[in-house]
Amino acid sequence: MDYYYAPGRNHLFVPGPVNIPEPVLRAMNRNNEDYRSPAIPAFTKTLLEDVKRIFKTTSGTTFLIPTTGTGAWESALTNTLSPRDRIISFEIGQFSLLWIDQMQRLNFDVDVVSSEWGRGANLDVLSAKLAQDKEHKVKAVCIVHNETATGVTNNLAAVRRVLDDCGHPALLLVDGVSSICALDFRMDEWGVDVALTGSQKALSMPTGMGIICASPKAMEAAKSAKSLRVFFDWNDYLKFYKLGTFWPYTPSIQLLYGLRAALDLLFEEGLNNVFARHARLGRATRLAVEAWGLKNCSQREEWYSDTVTAVIIPPYINSADIVKRAWNRYNMSLGLGLNKVAGKAFRIGHLGNVNELQLLGCLSGVEMILKDVGYPVKLGSGVAAAAAYLQHSIPLFASRV
Numbered sequence: 061m062d063y064y065y066a067p068g069r070n071h072l073f074v075p076g077p078v079n080i081p082e083p084v085l086r087a088m089n090r091n092n093e094d095y096r097s098p099a100i101p102a103f104t105k106t107l108l109e110d111v112k113r114i115f116k117t118t119s120g121t122t123f124l125i126p127t128t129g130t131g132a133w134e135s136a137l138t139n140t141l142s143p144r145d146r147i148i149s150f151e152i153g154q155f156s157l158l159w160i161d162q163m164q165r166l167n168f169d170v171d172v173v174s175s176e177w178g179r180g181a182n183l184d185v186l187s188a189k190l191a192q193d194k195e196h197k198v199k200a201v202c203i204v205h206n207e208t209a210t211g212v213t214n215n216l217a218a219v220r221r222v223l224d225d226c227g228h229p230a231l232l233l234v235d236g237v238s239s240i241c242a243l244d245f246r247m248d249e250w251g252v253d254v255a256l257t258g259s260q261k262a263l264s265m266p267t268g269m270g271i272i273c274a275s276p277k278a279m280e281a282a283k284s285a286k287s288l289r290v291f292f293d294w295n296d297y298l299k300f301y302k303l304g305t306f307w308p309y310t311p312s313i314q315l316l317y318g319l320r321a322a323l324d325l326l327f328e329e330g331l332n333n334v335f336a337r338h339a340r341l342g343r344a345t346r347l348a349v350e351a352w353g354l355k356n357c358s359q360r361e362e363w364y365s366d367t368v369t370a371v372i373i374p375p376y377i378n379s380a381d382i383v384k385r386a387w388n389r390y391n392m393s394l395g396l397g398l399n400k401v402a403g404k405a406f407r408i409g410h411l412g413n414v415n416e417l418q419l420l421g422c423l424s425g426v427e428m429i430l431k432d433v434g435y436p437v438k439l440g441s442g443v444a445a446a447a448a449y450l451q452h453s454i455p456l457f458a459s460r461v
């Protein structure tokens with residue numbers, strides 16, 4: 061028996077890794093296979109094509125790489141840029157900060173635009189910097205679409221507008237780790253050059269696959285990019301794409317079948333319905349937070365995230381105690397506050413294969429925990445606010461009417 065055993069399912073409400081739905085679990089429960097067998101190329105080809113739909117691209121080239129979001133970052137940077145290349149990036153929370161740290165360690169020259177955590181990327185500063193850069197020394201703008209540490213979503217259409225208004229040719233590299241497959245993402249329309257995500261987030265798979273998409277412009281840049289890369293070199297993939305065997309090294313067969321099942325579920329629900337479900341989950345969570353008299357770390361409605369809500373708690377409570385109590389009394393997992401908001405915020409992840417009643421269970425747990433740690437909340441207040449909204453906004457399942 062697992063030492064940490066608790067009955068029922070763990071209420072997994074961290075903002076990734078998320079719950080894996082049964083059809084995905086079942087699809088992965090299989091033996092290893094020879095990835096050089098005649099069955100795998102056709103299967104892989106369809107996956108590489110179908111995965112384009114989650115990026116909303118027709119012209120992109122997709123890569124399924126055994127890695128996590130962090131490796132996908134490295135793949136995006138090293139395949140398109142050369143050492144000392146100038147990048148503009150935004151520090152708005154822990155994950156944007158970590159990506160910037162990676163850029164610096166990879167020897168890029170990073171111009172960091174910082175905002176108070178809880179605010180979105182400062183696009184006025186971006187605009188001023190790009191307008192000044194007459195010689196086009198800036199080679200890339202890198203941005204985290206959804207900052208998972210603070211629950212802030214950046215407006216990518218607005219970023220594209222800034223680049224276009226300045227007539228600036230910099231590449232646009234986007235971390236979509238906690239947005240893609242949950243928030244609307246339009247790679248072609250927004251002129252994103254590299255977009256990436258990790259399998260354990262809104263795709264609702266196990267960790268271990270980086271899903272990356274490169275625009276024709278990014279593929280062109282890759283031809284002259286001089287950054288040292290070996291494991292993440294897109295050229296190795298392209299060689300095998302040409303040969304029609306697809307894999308330069310051993311893929312996880314189980315994850316490939318998992319991806320097939322995960323994509324099938326998303327397409328069956330319909331991507332727009334998936335986004336609408338996340339919008340409902342986000343709104344319901346925010347209504348509960350408001351009813352509890354607490355603040356969203358995300359400072360403005362325009363930045364509110366529909367995949368994660370970071371909740372600021374009063375200074376006399378340590379948010380780590382909330383996360384600990386969730387685990388040791390209610391069999392629930394909530395996200396810790398990270399770095400600058402450590403102790404001050406806890407996070408509710410509402411992304412991936414999760415529904416409204418699961419969320420209400422989580423919110424009811426949070427209420428009890430808030431009382432446990434000494435915050436005067438009326439039990440049921442947040443749940444009532446969320447339920448009153450959800451009751452009128454959840455559509456019928458088309459297949460069940």
Ligand SMILES: Cc1ncc(COP(=O)(O)O)c(C=O)c1O
Nearest residue numbers: 128129130155208235237238258
């Ligand atoms: C927005 C964002 N980017 C990158 C990462 C890093 O991904 P990974 O932990 O899969 O390396 C995370 C992880 O939570 C994230 O939320």
